[in-house]
Amino acid sequence: MAAKEIVDGSNSIDEGSDRDPCPICLGTILEESYLDTCFHKFCFKCIKQWIKVVSSKVSKQLSSVKCPLCKTENLSIIHNYDGHSFDRHYISRNITDGFVLTKEQRYRLQCYYTEPGFLADVFDVPRFWKLKRFLQPNRSLEAWLRRELQALMQDENVDIVLHHLVGVTDSFCKRIEQRHKQEAISAETIQEQFKSVVSEAARPFVMARTDRFVDELELFLASGLNMEAYDAVYKQRLRLNNPKVIGAGNEAREEEEAENRRNRATPYLFIFDEDSD
Amino acid sequence: MQTSRARLFKEYKEVQREKVADPDIQLVCDDTNIFKWTALIKGPSETPYEGGVFQLAFAVPEPYPLQPPQVRFLTKIFHPNVHFKTGEICLDILKNAWSPAWTLQSVCRAIIALMAHPEPDSPLNCDSGNLLRSGDVRGFNSMARMYTRLAAMPKKG
Numbered sequence: 001m002a003a004k005e006i007v008d009g010s011n012s013i014d015e016g017s018d019r020d021p022c023p024i025c026l027g028t029i030l031e032e033s034y035l036d037t038c039f040h041k042f043c044f045k046c047i048k049q050w051i052k053v054v055s056s057k058v059s060k061q062l063s064s065v066k067c068p069l070c071k072t073e074n075l076s077i078i079h080n081y082d083g084h085s086f087d088r089h090y091i092s093r094n095i096t097d098g099f100v101l102t103k104e105q106r107y108r109l110q111c112y113y114t115e116p117g118f119l120a121d122v123f124d125v126p127r128f129w130k131l132k133r134f135l136q137p138n139r140s141l142e143a144w145l146r147r148e149l150q151a152l153m154q155d156e157n158v159d160i161v162l163h164h165l166v167g168v169t170d171s172f173c174k175r176i177e178q179r180h181k182q183e184a185i186s187a188e189t190i191q192e193q194f195k196s197v198v199s200e201a202a203r204p205f206v207m208a209r210t211d212r213f214v215d216e217l218e219l220f221l222a223s224g225l226n227m228e229a230y231d232a233v234y235k236q237r238l239r240l241n242n243p244k245v246i247g248a249g250n251e252a253r254e255e256e257e258a259e260n261r262r263n264r265a266t267p268y269l270f271i272f273d274e275d276s277d
Numbered sequence: 278m279q280t281s282r283a284r285l286f287k288e289y290k291e292v293q294r295e296k297v298a299d300p301d302i303q304l305v306c307d308d309t310n311i312f313k314w315t316a317l318i319k320g321p322s323e324t325p326y327e328g329g330v331f332q333l334a335f336a337v338p339e340p341y342p343l344q345p346p347q348v349r350f351l352t353k354i355f356h357p358n359v360h361f362k363t364g365e366i367c368l369d370i371l372k373n374a375w376s377p378a379w380t381l382q383s384v385c386r387a388i389i390a391l392m393a394h395p396e397p398d399s400p401l402n403c404d405s406g407n408l409l410r411s412g413d414v415r416g417f418n419s420m421a422r423m424y425t426r427l428a429a430m431p432k433k434g
Contacts, residue, residue, distance in 0.1 A: 021287070023377070023378040024284075024342060024377040024378065025280060025283065025284050025287075025342075026284050026287035026288065026291075026380075027283060027284075027287065046377075049343060050343060050377050053340075053343045053344075057373075066376075068376040068377050068378040069376070069378045071376075
């Protein structure tokens with residue numbers, strides 16, 4: 001009785017919208033998300049719920065989940081995509097309910113929502129290339145890259161990608177240094193090559209944000225600052241541009257305090273404490 | 278509550294639409310309780326169940342589709358993976374291999390497939406399983422056909 005009434009009543013409403021329904025709730029997909037290997041689509045909530053059920057049945061933490069449709073093992077759910085960026089929910093983090101960005105990492109992500117060339121007037125990027133400053137080792141680079149990758153990939157463990165990128169930049173610099181002894185290369189060419197080499201290395205991991213990531217990396221290198229000083233400049237600019245952030249004065253101060261505490265607590269931020277210049 | 282109900286309504290709708298498409302399965306929802314369903318399935322051809330119509334009872338649990346429905350045969354059937362007295366079915370997808378992408382309709386299809394392809398190595402009906410395991414296909418077939426005739430065929434007159 002109840003079934004018939006309700007079903008008939010809703011017939012006309014969702015007849016058309018259910019052409020590609022979520023396999024779990026059979027309704028229109030809400031918060032569309034898909035599994036990273038087989039690309040099957042589900043409501044974000046539905047698939048998360050299912051993963052919770054699956055993980056409650058095993059004693060150890062799940063690292064992957066079988067697609068309910070095709071049984072392919074998947075490591076993460078991709079969701080919140082808008083053509084430029086997306087979020088990634090790793091199955092292994094399901095129980096603790098996810099990787100939580102630290103304030104520092106959140107601030108870095110925020111930087112990616114600013115216009116490109118955000119700090120172009122503060123740091124002289126062309127001069128960095130002209131003076132071949134990239135040939136000098138930058139001791140803050142690794143720590144900066146680590147945090148950047150953690151924020152972008154939303155993953156604590158970025159060691160492999162980090163070493164990959166550091167290796168690629170190192171070998172690039174060495175190559176340029178050697179070539180430079182034989183022939184003159186213009187600063188623009190070096191800059192261009194550097195960016196394409198790093199893009200290529202980073203793209204599989206930071207994907208849609210690759211170009212901006214390379215710009216940010218270049219900016220950081222060009223600044224010649226260590227991480228703390230660089231952050232100070234960046235944050236100041238962020239606040240000037242975003243009154244909402246200053247608006248909450250207390251919050252901003254609290255944030256800063258929390259940051260200081262974290263800096264003290266996070267050893268790797270300390271390694272490069274002295275001025276890198 | 279809400280999720281399982283909403284999903285069952287969707288299935289109900291789908292069943293109404295698919296009725297013509299799959300003449301081997303007739304799924305009916307209880308008039309007063311959407312969590313209770315019955316199904317009539319036709320015995321697959323070229324099996325000892327051919328010509329029989331078997332009734333299944335579904336009890337859908339609250340967390341459905343995160344948990345599988347409970348299904349049993351109401352019609353007596355001689356099959357290695359069906360308990361002869363209770364009608365309980367031994368089928369992986371109704372236990373640990375369950376996926377929320379299954380529907381009541383597709384579960385019926387899986388049961389029809391199980392009827393055509395028994396798994397004598399995980400028997401609920403040992404007599405039936407032993408016949409198959411010892412290679413006595415003929416003996417198995419005649420027993421199964423006898424019970425199909427007795428229990429699953431409409432009596433004439």
